[in-house]
Amino acid sequence: MGKEISLIAFLDEVVSRNTQHYRKDFELDAQKLRDALNSPYMDERIFYFMSRPNGTWCVLERDVFLRDSDGYKIWTHYADMPDGIEAYRVTITGRRGTAPMGHVVKLNYREQVQRVIKVAIPFDDVELTFYSGEKFRMPMEQYRKQREEIFFEYGAIQNFRCCPKSEAELYRVISMEHRLQKCWQPKTKKGPDTPAR
Template sequence: MEENIDILAFLEQVMLENTHSYRDDFQLDIRKLTAAAQAPETGNRAFYWMSRPCGTWCLNERSVFIQDSFEHCAWTAYENEPDTIRAFLVIVSGQEQGRPMGKVSPIDYKSNVLNVEKNALHAETVVLNFADGETVTLPYEQVKGRLRQLRDQYGTIEGFHYTVEDEHKLEALIFSARHPPERKSRRPKRVPQRGPDRREPCRT
């Protein structure tokens, strides 16, 4: 784990090494992480970030574990090509001279994505934040497939917040993903030591 580092400098180096096209995606990541560093609240500063050969994603950690969210769909879309993905957990702690600072930890994407797909929870409701400041909370089923109608009715959607039936269970899933059990190393088999040969030497 890299602690209290310049997050953008670290991720940019990874992106330059592993992402060969659609590098402009990283500009969106910069804006998202910078906004998190500047926000007064600290509860929404954890992200799953990935570099792939064709672009990057910076996704809210909590939303990745909600099955019906955009973040979940984006994170799990590359399960068949895990060897091309470099993934990290990014936790923003603050800023220095306008640049996000915090912790960056590598994620084993291959095992992580299987865990996310197996254990992610369904969304119960969606809180929608609109450009005019209005906030609307609706059951997920009333939002699914109706974003265009909702935009026509309320205006530009600036943000989503998903809720689940059991928030404690969601928190436990996130904690478990952050602290996976260590794999026990297999001990090499002991080769039995040969004892002293007590046979009498052959007599001639």
């Protein structure tokens, strides 16, 4: 997989080279990576990052593959305008002081986003963790309708996690994407062997 690198330093170089406007977006992305160091979930330490000529985005990989989540909407929004996008899968494996360390895989955004659109799965529930310590799961539709009441009753949300019916199916979809990112090709069925002459 290659040696561990300082992720924020690496991505900052990408932004310096590729993003001409709204470079300050990257400050939010860098903080998101620092915050992920405290996540108890490994899948909340894997992100997709894009540098565009006009800004950056950093979204959780799991959300990218959950249709209609914010991460999915952000990642697929540029599918019809991929020119100038540099994209990476960013995996946090540890820290050096407060700096997230890990690995990056360069993505061909033009091809990869089409795979995302094709294989993303729906999600129904959200898991909410509050700064108060409360934690519960509820249907997304219920959350949308009761967002204000929930805030007034439980306070600010510390972590918002989209949950599909099957975590195993989400894991399968993401695992297949990782194989494709390594240039794996699915086997194609061969026709019947023709006899040699």
